[in-house]
Amino acid sequence: MIVFxxxxxxxxxxxxxxxxAPGARVQATAIRHGHGGMAANASAAAARTGAxxxxxxxxxxxxxxxxxxxxLAADGVRTDWTARTGTLTTAVVLLTPDGERAVISQDDELDxxxxxxxxxxxxxxxxxxxxLDGYRFPEAAxxxxxxxxxxPAGEPGPGLVVDLDGCDRVEALRTALATADHVVIGRPLAVxxxxxxxxxxxxxxxxxxxxxxxxxxxxxxxxxxAGERHDGPAIEVDTVDATxxxxxxxxxxxxxxDRGRPPLEAARFAAVAAGLSCTRPGAxxxxxxxxxxxxxLEAHATFAPERARSQ
Numbered sequence: 001m002i003v004f005x006x007x008x009x010x011x012x013x014x015x016x017x018x019x020x021a022p023g024a025r026v027q028a029t030a031i032r033h034g035h036g037g038m039a040a041n042a043s044a045a046a047a048r049t050g051a052x053x054x055x056x057x058x059x060x061x062x063x064x065x066x067x068x069x070x071x072l073a074a075d076g077v078r079t080d081w082t083a084r085t086g087t088l089t090t091a092v093v094l095l096t097p098d099g100e101r102a103v104i105s106q107d108d109e110l111d112x113x114x115x116x117x118x119x120x121x122x123x124x125x126x127x128x129x130x131x132l133d134g135y136r137f138p139e140a141a142x143x144x145x146x147x148x149x150x151x152p153a154g155e156p157g158p159g160l161v162v163d164l165d166g167c168d169r170v171e172a173l174r175t176a177l178a179t180a181d182h183v184v185i186g187r188p189l190a191v192x193x194x195x196x197x198x199x200x201x202x203x204x205x206x207x208x209x210x211x212x213x214x215x216x217x218x219x220x221x222x223x224x225x226a227g228e229r230h231d232g233p234a235i236e237v238d239t240v241d242a243t244x245x246x247x248x249x250x251x252x253x254x255x256x257x258d259r260g261r262p263p264l265e266a267a268r269f270a271a272v273a274a275g276l277s278c279t280r281p282g283a284x285x286x287x288x289x290x291x292x293x294x295x296x297l298e299a300h301a302t303f304a305p306e307r308a309r310s311q
Contacts, residue, residue: 001052001054001122001125001126001127001128001129001258002043002046002051002052002053002054002127002128002129002130002131002254002255002258003054003056003081003118003121003122003127003129003130003131003158004039004040004042004043004046004053004054004055004056004057004131004251004254005039005056005057005110005114005115005118005119005130005131005132005136006037006038006039006040006042006057006110006131006132006133006135006136006163007037007038007039007040007057007089007105007108007110007133007135008036008037008039008040008055008057008058008059008068008082008088008089008108009036009037009040009088009089009090009091009105009106009108010033010034010035010036010064010068010088010089010090010091011033011034011035011036011090011091011093011243011282011283012031012032012033012090012091012092012093013030013031013032013033013034013093013095013241013243013281013282014028014030014031014092014093014094014095015028015029015030015031015095015096015097016028016029016094016095016096017029017096017097018096019094019096019100019101019102020094029097032281032282034282034283034284034285035068035071035072035283035284036091036093036243036244036283036284037057037089037091038133038163038165038166038247038250039055039057039131039132039133039163039247040055040057040068040072041244041247041248041251041283041284041287042131042163042247042248042250042251042254043055043072043077043131043251044072044075044077044251044284044287045247045248045250045251045252045255045273045277045287046251046252046254046255046258047072047075047076047077048075048076048287048288048289048290049251049252049255049256049273049288049289049290049293050255050259050290051254051255051258051259052078052258053076053077053078053251053255054077054078054079054080054081054122054127055072055077055078055079055081055082056079056081056082056114056118056121056122057082057083057108057110058082058083058084058085058086058108058109058110058114059082059083059084059086059087059088060084060086060087060088061084061085062088064088065084065088068088069082071284075284075287081117081118081121083110083114085109086108086109086110087108087109089105089106089107089108090106091103091104091105091106092104093243095241095243098239099239099240099241099242099278100242101241101242101243103243105166107135110136112139112140112142112143113143115132115136115140115143115144115147116143116146116147117147118130119143119144119147119148119157119158120147122157122158123147123148123151123155123157123158127158128158128159128257128258129158129159129160129161129254129257129258130157130158130159130160130161131160131161131162131163131250131254132160132161132162132163132176133162133163133165133166134162134163134164134165134166134167134172134173134176134185135166135167137162137164137167137172137173137175137176137179138169138171138172138175138176140175140176140179141175141176141178141179144160144179159181159182159257160179160180160181160182161180161181161182161183161184161250161253161254161257162176162179162180162182162183162184163183163184163185163246163247163250164176164183164184164185164189164190165184165185165186165189165246167185167189167193169193170193170194173185173193173194174203174207177203177204177207177209177211178207178209180209181209181210182209182210182211182212182253182257182263183209183210183211183212184212184214184246184249184250184253185211185212185213185214186213186214186215186216186246187213187214187215187218187221190213200213200221200223201223201227201229203223204223204224204225204227205225205226205227207225208225209225210222210223210224210225210263211223212253212263212267214246214249214274215234216234216242216245217234217239218234219231219232219233219234219271220232220234220249220267220271222263222264222267224263230264230267232267232268232271233271234271234274234275235271235272235275235276235296235300236275237275237276237278237279238279239278239279240278240279240280240281240286241278241280241281241282241286242278243282243283244277244282244283244284244286244287245274245275245277245278246274247283248270248273248274248277248287248288249270249271249273249274250270251273251287252266252269252270252273252274252293253266253267253269253270256269256270269293269297272293272296272297273287273288273293276288276292276293276296
């Protein structure tokens with residue numbers, strides 16, 4: 001069981017010939033609405049691969065929020081712990097013909113007390129994993145500690161997976177690394193906040209965390225607490241829309257961890273899922289199911305293996 005606590009939103013996707021420079025004016029080539037949000041997308045990705053996925057975000061009491069939750073339920077996601085006391089926010093996605101995009105997101109109403117309630121419910125339900133997005137840190141660390149207070153001694157709570165995309169402060173990043181068991185982060189952000197490769201490896205070792213650094217079509221790197229580094233490729237696809245590919249990676253990674261797979265196998269599986277998700281427009285429409293991922297792996301038995309080495 002995996003509980004995804006974080007963003008839900010409506011994606012307003014605007015097709016543009018190129019991402020505009022400051023002060024520039026471009027003509028939209030297409031405009032469409034779809035369901036999105038980091039945690040919601042990740043929960044749908046996990047459910048499509050067969051995981052027992054629960055979404056515990058904050059939406060509104062309106063019909064649009066009802067439709068949003070119904071779409072998650074259609075993917076097999078449980079939404080019992082989603083609060084309907086806020087607003088379903090909007091993210092504006094600028095999308096170019098070659099699949100590149102820029103995202104303008106809106107803050108939601110998921111506060112520390114919602115994290116406390118969700119973490120307690122997850123522990124009481126025997127969940128194996130709790131997901132949080134990077135926007136929740138550093139405050140989430142205190143909320144998780146509050147949720148764990150009073151739990152029976154020696155009773156382990158769910159493992160913590162954090163998707164740090166959206167994090168913009170070194171303090172928040174370091175707090176997440178020190179709190180989580182697994183962290184997924186895009187390479188440009190990781191380098192900007194932590195520094196180059198030696199700094200990333202040190203962070204994984206010092207914080208005792210599995211750190212997965214994704215880098216789009218350039219592949220991914222898994223840095224382990226034991227000092228190992230594994231580099232894996234992305235799969236080659238004709239990219240239509242990369243929106244939500246990172247969320248898909250994290251959701252599939254969580255699903256494989258929940259199946260008992262080691263982090264290296266989980267990352268390899270997640271990379272295939274993320275690549276396949278880019279072949280259709282929208283953050284949800286292209287999310288592959290387990291059959292599609294397994295079929296790709298079977299058809300590409302010689303898929304380049306990961307390269308491993310000690311730091």
